[in-house]
Amino acid sequence: MDMINIKINGADYQAPKGSTILEAARLANVEIPTLCFLKEINEIGACRICVVEAQEKRGDGFGPKKIVASCVYPISEGMNIFTSTPKVIDSRKKTLELILSNHNRTCLSCVRSGNCELQKLAKDYKIEDESIYDGAKTESILDCSSAHMVRDNSKCILCRRCVAACAKTQGIGVIGANERGFNTNISCAFEDDLGNTSCVSCGQCIAVCPTGALYEKDNTSEVFEAIADETKTVIVQTAPAVRAALGEAFGLPIGTDVEGKMAAALRRLGFDKVFDTDFGADLTIMEEAHEFVDRVQNGGKLPLITSCSPGWVKYCEHYFPELTENLSSCKSPMQMFGATVKTYYAEKMGLDPKDIVVVAVMPCTAKKFEIGRDDEDAAGVPDVDISITTRELARMIERAGIKFLELGDEEFDDPLGISTGAGVIFGATGGVMEAALRTAVETLTGEELESVDFKEVRGTKGIKEANYDVAGMNVKIAVVSGLANAKELLKKVESGEADYHFIEIMGCPGGCVNGGGQPQQPGSVRNTVDIQALRASVLYNNDANKSIRKSHENPAIKQVYKEFFGEPGSEKAHHILHTTYVKRELYK
Amino acid sequence: MAAKKCSIPFSGTKEQEAKLKEVIASHKSDKGALMPILQKAQEIYGYLPIEVQKIIAHEMDIPLEKIYGVATFYSQFTLNPKGKYTISVCLGTACYVKGSGDIFDELSKKLGINGGETTSDGKFTLVDCRCIGACGLAPVLTVNDDVYGRLTVDDVDGILAKYAE
Numbered sequence: 001m002d003m004i005n006i007k008i009n010g011a012d013y014q015a016p017k018g019s020t021i022l023e024a025a026r027l028a029n030v031e032i033p034t035l036c037f038l039k040e041i042n043e044i045g046a047c048r049i050c051v052v053e054a055q056e057k058r059g060d061g062f063g064p065k066k067i068v069a070s071c072v073y074p075i076s077e078g079m080n081i082f083t084s085t086p087k088v089i090d091s092r093k094k095t096l097e098l099i100l101s102n103h104n105r106t107c108l109s110c111v112r113s114g115n116c117e118l119q120k121l122a123k124d125y126k127i128e129d130e131s132i133y134d135g136a137k138t139e140s141i142l143d144c145s146s147a148h149m150v151r152d153n154s155k156c157i158l159c160r161r162c163v164a165a166c167a168k169t170q171g172i173g174v175i176g177a178n179e180r181g182f183n184t185n186i187s188c189a190f191e192d193d194l195g196n197t198s199c200v201s202c203g204q205c206i207a208v209c210p211t212g213a214l215y216e217k218d219n220t221s222e223v224f225e226a227i228a229d230e231t232k233t234v235i236v237q238t239a240p241a242v243r244a245a246l247g248e249a250f251g252l253p254i255g256t257d258v259e260g261k262m263a264a265a266l267r268r269l270g271f272d273k274v275f276d277t278d279f280g281a282d283l284t285i286m287e288e289a290h291e292f293v294d295r296v297q298n299g300g301k302l303p304l305i306t307s308c309s310p311g312w313v314k315y316c317e318h319y320f321p322e323l324t325e326n327l328s329s330c331k332s333p334m335q336m337f338g339a340t341v342k343t344y345y346a347e348k349m350g351l352d353p354k355d356i357v358v359v360a361v362m363p364c365t366a367k368k369f370e371i372g373r374d375d376e377d378a379a380g381v382p383d384v385d386i387s388i389t390t391r392e393l394a395r396m397i398e399r400a401g402i403k404f405l406e407l408g409d410e411e412f413d414d415p416l417g418i419s420t421g422a423g424v425i426f427g428a429t430g431g432v433m434e435a436a437l438r439t440a441v442e443t444l445t446g447e448e449l450e451s452v453d454f455k456e457v458r459g460t461k462g463i464k465e466a467n468y469d470v471a472g473m474n475v476k477i478a479v480v481s482g483l484a485n486a487k488e489l490l491k492k493v494e495s496g497e498a499d500y501h502f503i504e505i506m507g508c509p510g511g512c513v514n515g516g517g518q519p520q521q522p523g524s525v526r527n528t529v530d531i532q533a534l535r536a537s538v539l540y541n542n543d544a545n546k547s548i549r550k551s552h553e554n555p556a557i558k559q560v561y562k563e564f565f566g567e568p569g570s571e572k573a574h575h576i577l578h579t580t581y582v583k584r585e586l587y588k
Numbered sequence: 589m590a591a592k593k594c595s596i597p598f599s600g601t602k603e604q605e606a607k608l609k610e611v612i613a614s615h616k617s618d619k620g621a622l623m624p625i626l627q628k629a630q631e632i633y634g635y636l637p638i639e640v641q642k643i644i645a646h647e648m649d650i651p652l653e654k655i656y657g658v659a660t661f662y663s664q665f666t667l668n669p670k671g672k673y674t675i676s677v678c679l680g681t682a683c684y685v686k687g688s689g690d691i692f693d694e695l696s697k698k699l700g701i702n703g704g705e706t707t708s709d710g711k712f713t714l715v716d717c718r719c720i721g722a723c724g725l726a727p728v729l730t731v732n733d734d735v736y737g738r739l740t741v742d743d744v745d746g747i748l749a750k751y752a753e
Contacts, residue, residue, distance in 0.1 A: 173651030180661045189656035190593050190638055190667075197653075587642060587652060 004077045009084070021052055021070035021081055026528065032083055033092070033121060035210055036159035037071040039527040041168040045069035047159055048095045049121065053088055055080040067091055093125045101133035103211075104154035110212040117210035117522050118157060138182060145195030148368040149206060149216050151175075153185055156213040161523070162186065162205035169509060171484030172315070174199045186213075196588045198318040200483070202311035202507045203365030203389075203516015208526070216365050216517060220392050220399070226357040226385070227270040233349075234357045236271040237337050237416075238262060240278055241363040241427030241512035242390045244538035248519040249394030250404045255534030257542060260409020265397050266361075267410060276412045277360065278419030280337030281426040281435070284308065285551035286561070287577050288330045288432075289439040290568035292502055296473070301325050303478075303493065303500040306432050308332045310370035311507025311516075313581065315483050320490050321583035329578040331383070333426060334360045334367060335376050337416070338383030339576045344564040345416065346379065353379040360387045363427070363515030366507065378576040389517025418556035421452075421543030428536035429481035429511035430457035430464060433504040437468065437477075438550045444471040452549045458540070460510045460532045463489055465500075477502045482509035510536065594668050595708045598639045604632050605643065612647040622648070622658055626665060635669045671706040671713035673751050677729040680719035687740070688727035692716060694744045695729075711751070 002017040008030050015024035020043075025032050036047035050070045055062040057078030067087070075081075082088065100122065107113050122130065140153035160177060163186060167173035174197040178187050188197050206214045226234050243259040252258065266274045292304050307313055307328040316323055331339065338360070342353040360367060367387040370376070376383050388396075397404050411417070422438055425431030434454040442449060456466040457477070462485035468475045478500045480486050486505050492498035508515050510532030521531055548554060565573040611628045615621035625644060626636065633640050636659050638652075645652040659665040677683075677692040692703070695714055699707050706713040722728050725737025729747075736747055 167651065167654070173653055176651070176653040176657040178653075178657050178660045189641070189652040586646075 004075060006075050006077075006079045006081060008081045015075055017075075019075050021054060021068070021073050021075055021079075022050055024075050025052075025070065025081070025083060030083055031524070032070050033124070034071060034523050034527070035117060035121065035157070036161060037527065038161050038164055038208060038523060042159075042161050042164035043071055044160065045072035047099075047157070049092055051088060051091050051095075053082040053085055089125065092121075093127065096122055096125055096127055097130070097132050099157050100127065100130045101135060102137055103157065104137075104152070105130060110155070111215045111218070112209075112212035112520075115520060115522070116212060119211075120522075136182070138185060140185065143187075143194050144217070145193030146199060146201065146369070147195070147217070147372060148201040148203065148365040149194070149214060151186075151194060152213050152215075153187070154213075155211045156186055157211055158184055158186065159210060160186070161208040161210065162214055165204040165208045169482055169484060170200070170202060170204055170507075171487045172198070172200065175205065192588075198584070198586050200311045200314040200318065200507065201366035201369040201516075202483070204508060205516075206365060207514075207516050207518065207520060208523075209520075210523065216389050216392065217368060218392060218395075219368070219386050219388050220396050222386050223359050223388060223396065224399075226359070229357075232355055232357045233272045233351055234270075234359060235273045235275060235341055235345075236266050236359045236361060237275045237277045237280065237334065237341075238266070238361045239334065239363055239427060239512060240281065240424045240431075240539055241515060241518070241535065242361050242393070243542075244427060244513050244535040245363065245518045246390050246394060248521070249391065250397075252405075254521070254525075254529060254531055255537055257538040258404075259542070260411075261404060261407045262393075263412050264407040264410040265393075265402050265404055268402050268407075269396060269400055271359070273413045273416075275337070275341075275416040276419050276423075277333050277337050277362075278423030278426070279416045279554075279556060280333035280335075280340070281308075281423035281432075282420055282551035282554045282557050283336045283340065283560070283577065284330050284333045284426075284432075285422055285435050285439050286557060286568045287336070287573060288328050289436050289443060289551075291328055291330065292436065292440055293443055294569060296501065303503045304328055305502075306504045307579075308426065308432055309366070309505065309507040309512070310364065310373075311366035312483065312486065312505045314366065314369065314584070315486065315507060316505075317582055317584040318586055319487070320494070323490060323493070324581040324583060327581055329574075329580070331376065331577055331579045332367075332370065333423075334362065334387070335370065335383045335579070336577050338385075339376075339378035340560065341416065342379035342381060342383060343576050344560055348563075353381050357385045358383065360384050361390065361393045362387050363390050363512045363518045364508075365389060365516040367517075373579070374582075375579045390515075391517060391519055394519065415556040415559065418554060420551055420554045421546035421549035422551045423554075424542045424546070425539050427512040427539050428458075429460060429506050429509075429532075430454075430479045430504065431511065431539065432506075433457045433477060433479050433502070435551060436502070436504075439552045441468070441470050442550070442552070444473075449550075457504075458536075460530065460536065462509065475502065476500045477504075479504045481506040481511050483507055485509075513539065594635075594637045594706075596669055596706060596710055598637050600633060600639060607632050608640070608643060609647060612644065622650070622655065626655070626659060630665060633669075635666045637667065637669075666704060668704060668706045668713065669710065671711050673711060673731050674713045674715060675729060675731050676715050676717045676720075678718070678720050678722075678727065679716045680723070682719070682723035683727040686726040688729070690741050691727060691729065691739055691744060694741045695748075698744060698748060712748075 003014040013028040035049040143151040247256040247258040338358040371384045422435035464479040513535035
């Protein structure tokens with residue numbers, strides 16, 4: 001790599017040729033603030049917060065000092081860079097004052113208060129009069145039309161991070177910048193409501209929003225009300241990925257496992273039973289591995305594609321409607337769990353399903369859409385009543401005055417809190433495939449696996465492929481996360497260029513650990529830390545430490561089949577644990 | 589949120605669609621082809637309604653929003669068909685200080701449309717323009733090729749009546 005010499009704030013450094021000033025500064029451990037910048041997907045130099053002064057070398061001397069946007073300005077040999085001169089600070093401050101002049105500054109009650117990137121900068125740069133440039137404000141209307149989120153353009157700073165996440169990371173692009181100049185606003189084509197578009201509810205736009213312009217629909221009050229209602233049995237289930245990120249909301253480092261504290265906090269919030277979606281994941285594996293073996297042996301539609309991720313399922317329905325027949329008919333683990341609670345568990349405990357409230361804590365915003373889908377009501381009432389995000393759970397814990405960090409570790413309740421290592425890795429890309437392989441291979445060969453680790457499908461790469469020899473058959477599989485990657489792979493499937501037997505697709509890059517409902521990390525962290533890998537490591541460690549690592553060996557799963565479902569794929573299992581899909585239009 | 593879809597029914601023909609698809613096909617391998625395609629599309633249809641933008645989105649395999657964003661960014665593109673009469677009110681400095689803003693607002697109120705829009709009977713389109721070089725007559729407006737100068741808000745009814753037929 002060609003290295004060139006630069007000076008930052010008077011000190012000598014070397015950085016690779018072709019780097020931007022921002023990249024070179026980061027290598028030198030000099031922090032430059034950013035707002036619109038997102039590595040690889042939004043390098044547009046729009047917000048002007050990252051400005052620095054730079055002087056190019058000219059002959060024996062230097063050219064004039066210029067204010068440049070460090071996120072897009074390349075370094076050159078001998079360049080002299082100043083990152084915090086009074087002129088730089090003043091420029092950033094002025095930019096902030098102008099952004100604030102068109103910002104709805106209801107910061108006290110804003111959902112992002114305390115972790116808003118704009119608020120932090122305003123404080124860091126000592127904005128003393130936030131209304132100094134107040135004048136006209138761009139008109140905006142609250143868009144509450146979709147099941148999962150709210151768009152509040154009065155808090156939007158036009159950084160376009162959400163636009164990049166939607167169009168580039170997810171390959172969807174239902175939101176973008178419309179109009180120009182002062183009227184510029186982020187909205188949908190023809191100013192339509194988001195709920196009318198082919199948005200898939202993944203929430204990746206929320207995950208990257210630096211302010212309170214995008215946020216999930218908050219259902220925490222409904223949960224508190226259900227808990228307070230003595231006629232209801234309120235059962236909570238938590239997705240695998242929640243334990244890998246909830247701690248971040250309480251200041252713990254990314255990649256801290258808080259399973260025990262989370263179970264303790266849920267109990268203190270007053271849930272009647274604290275169960276684990278991991279049980280639902282084990283159940284999904286039983287049904288899906290059976291479905292895969294059945295499709296292989298009986299000439300069913302292949303490739304079989306997983307259906308755990310509701311963002312992916314909705315994407316498939318909108319963008320690849322012909323492939324909905326390839327989707328596994330299995331409900332997602334969350335829905336399977338809810339359906340099992342309201343049938344099997346209700347019967348066992350002598351409860352009327354109408355008196356049970358199932359609350360799901362999910363790393364996901366699309367789950368809010370999923371609970372309202374058709375054919376997700378095995379007992380005649382919705383399988384899951386309320387789905388909240390990891391962020392909402394953190395808010396509930398705060399509101400209830402529970403000192404999360406002081407809590408000791410507690411266990412989930414029996415029997416639907418018992419799960420295996422296969423269930424917990426569902427939260428990382430490749431996890432469902434690995435869990436399914438552990439069960440499918442043993443089912444097909446009738447022999448015990450020497451090693452349960454299928455390492456080829458691990459890691460945060462967007463598209464992974466592997467071949468396995470299973471009982472004499474060459475099984476071709478692919479694992480994809482992020483919908484732009486899914487689109488790339490599915491085009492090959494549609495054209496016949498790829499002939500996989502089994503594909504795992506997760507809507508969010510890296511899988512559920514990086515879901516749209518997880519605690520937000522600021523751009524400065526997103527751009528420099530592999531959040532997906534750190535959170536996934538929690539799940540793989542959890543798996544490695546479990547005594548049981550295969551879904552079909554979960555004693556609670558064995559029991560529920562023995563007492564209730566019979567065999568995987570039985571008529572009863574089909575009625576309760578499987579669902580149907582629809583072909584959706586791209587535009588309304 | 590009120591969707592900004594055109595209230596005048598779309599009356600594109602099969603021939604226009606075929607022509608548009610031909611244009612798109614001829615740009616298939618060009619990067620940055622959206623601008624020339626939108627320009628041609630507007631030439632073919634006279635405006636860029638949602639029906640036309642959907643064809644472009646589908647044929648180019650790009651999001652509809654991306655097209656809409658470009659179409660609303662550049663003032664050369666219009667989402668509404670031109671009416672039989674285009675009323676163009678000068679909002680240049682001289683006309684503006686002589687009260688053309690009020691005349692524009694009065695027309696907007698009387699016609700029930702915003703700037704850039706067309707009445708649902710397809711008769712009038714209201715637009716604003718900058719200086720037409722008749723500052724001595726300020727404030728001025730034009731209806732197609734007819735020029736009206738030294739106007740007051742009270743003249744609006746009379747002018748509209750002339751084109752009532």
